[in-house]
Amino acid sequence: MSFMDKIKGMLKGHEDQAGKGIDKGGDYVDQKTGNKYQSQVDTAQQKLKDELGGSERDTPPHP
Numbered sequence: 649m650s651f652m653d654k655i656k657g658m659l660k661g662h663e664d665q666a667g668k669g670i671d672k673g674g675d676y677v678d679q680k681t682g683n684k685y686q687s688q689v690d691t692a693q694q695k696l697k698d699e700l701g702g703s704e705r706d707t708p709p710h711p
Contacts, residue, residue, distance in 0.1 A: 656700060663701045670696050 659666045674693040678686050 652699065659700055666700050667697055670700075 670693050674689045677689050
């Protein structure tokens with residue numbers, strides 16, 4: 649069993665919370681880097697959500 653399979657198993661039924669955590673983590677990175685890597689962070693957020701079964705297809709707009 650791979651590491652990703654273990655994470656998916658732990659998050660089963662909590663996909664919405666995982667998606668919110670991914671968004672919050674990405675927003676934190678954006679804040680600390682002054683949005684310098686915003687497009688890369690958004691791409692990473694979307695890939696994580698796709699892999700983990702996150703709820704939303706689009707990441708929320710950045711202020």
